[in-house]
Amino acid sequence: MSRELQESSERRIPSARWLDLIDEVEASPGHEFGRFKLLELLGGAGMGVVFRAYDPKIEREVALKLWKLPRDEAREAVIHEAKCLAKLSHPNVVTIHGTDEVDGDVALIMEFIDGMDGRKWISTQRPTWWQIVDFYVLAGRGLAAAHAAGLEHGDFKPDNVLLGRDKRVRVADFGIARALREHITGEDDPAEDSYEPGTPDYMAPERLLGRRGDERSDQFSFCVSVWECLYGKRPFDAPTEVAILEAMEGGVLQTDPAETAPEIPRRLRQVIARGLAINPGERWPDMDSLLAALKEIRERPEERKRWRWLAASGVGLVVGSSAMTAWLVMTLTDTVSETGIKPVRGTTILEAEDSSDTDGATDEGEKEVAAESLVSQLMPHIERGELDIVSREWNLAVQGAHVQGTSIEGETLELARALHERSLAVEHQKPYQARNTGLRGQAMLAYLSAHPSDGAATEIQGIRDDWDRMVSAETLLVTEFTELSLGQLEQVCACEDALSPADDRCKGRDAAAVHRCLAGLLADHESAVKQYLDCSVPALTEHGECLGAAADCDPERLATCKAERAQAMGACPPLGPTLETALVGCIRGD
DSSP: OOOOOOOOTTOOOBOGGGHHHHHHHHHSTTEEETTEEEEEEEEEEBTEEEEEEEETTTTEEEEEEEEOOSSHHHHHHHHHHHHHHHTOOOTTBOOEEEEEEETTEEEEEEEOOOEEEHHHHHHHHOOOHHHHHHHHHHHHHHHHHHHHTTOOOSOOSGGGEEEETTSOEEEOOTTHHHHHHTTOOGGGOTTSSSOOSSOGGGOOHHHHTTOOOOHHHHHHHHHHHHHHHHHSSOTTOOSSHHHHHHHHHHOOOOOOTTTOOTTSOHHHHHHHHHHTOSSGGGSOSSHHHHHHHHHHHHTOHHHHHHHHHHHHHOTTSOTTSHHHHHHHHHHHOOOOOTTOOOOOTTTSTTOOGGGTTSSOOOOHHHHHHHHHHHHHHHHHHHHTTOHHHHHHHHHHHHHHHHHHTOOOHHHHHHHHHHHHHHHHHTTTTSHHHHHHHHHHHHHHHHHHHHSOOTTOHHHHHHHHHHHHHHHSHHHHHHHHHHHHHHHHHHHHHHHOTTSOTTOGGGSOOOHHHHHHHHHHHHHHSHHHHHHHHHHHHHHHHHHHHHHHTOGGGOHHHHHHHHHHHHHHHHTSOOOOHHHHHHHHHHHHTO
């Protein structure tokens, strides 16, 4: 099976500030840099660059990573992180010998690994799926050891997994991306058009959104790397960070059909897909749990092959019978996924990988039963808004059907109907959930468009129209305006205890009713309302920050906030008397 990893959209050349030093080393290997002798360039991107170097202090060759960091706190953070890493000793983690500073540049002194990184290993060695699992289980042990020591990686990807000539797998660059991400921005490096510590192609959604993240964020990056190596394509492949986030919200895990080998076990897809859940709480509890699941799969490939051969050939079994085939599937694959959903015969989400092509054609009645079973089992997750689980399990079903050369349009249409009904029910009560449902459901509609079914086109278009409305930028503005307006009204009312009891300005508001009313205004007067919301939402956001800084409801500060809000809102396009009255009525609940 062939594997060619994609080039990361963030693979860059070193910053221009390093070019003179690189030229000097290339012209004269052994160039002195502080106490070090720089022998050759190994790589680099942005502010950092890596050389093979000789360190006379420890009398050995090292990998010397250098940074030009513009802020003292960034230098201190990197040095602190490196010192913590130096205390970690594990066979699957690159050893850190120490740090140094040369002419203001921070130097990280690392073990030099004579070998190749994970990206080159995949492209040159053409490993089987079980060799890929072995490779990443070893890398995962290094990651787990770091987590146990209270350290995070922050930029796990194939390029940071090294295979030495000693056949040992090691993980490099622990923690540095996280330390940089917290202390510098793109403005600190004018030599770069865009600077982002870490690699968005492999980042967990919480880190893409600028949040701190934790060990489960590393787990997500680990699973992106494994998925890419197995299937020849990153699971959420897109050219920009915004597009990557949208792909994640869509929930469909991508593969390269030309590179996807049918022998990859279904259970392996399930294990990796769980680590790719958008919600960190739905991923594996820790790396040890993930590695245990991978190890279990790796240790049983021959048993799986044996049962597949028996099922396919019918040796000693009368497998032409649908009843016998169903019994074989249930006996050999009576397992429960992490969602608690049991496998159902046919093209359902946990259909046994080894049962394909053993029972001949499936009649339409059986297909309908399978579809009903799939929807009924996923319905509790739909009702609870657990869309990560729904998307993941549906995607696994699609992958399985693709491998078997079949399709699951019946089940997909039923799921789309259920998601559509749910999204309509929460459209105004929980608009963010409705938006997320629409984003994920669109992937199902795309699948249905590629596998058209007689008589369903009009229904599918109706669902698409509703979801387009829910995920539109205009609807998002309505949601943000509702949230900001009611939240700030509550803040002000909490401070104004002197209000007359007869004043109903501070009575409770039904957020769903306000949202529904504003959405109606948008539908009837789209252009004018959109222009107003485009201007007012940023103004209300600043007003909320001002109110939040008004300690102990300080009257002067509140008055200042009110004046600034009036000024900002006054610059917005006027709605006109009628529309303005209607908008105020929406907020008041008139």
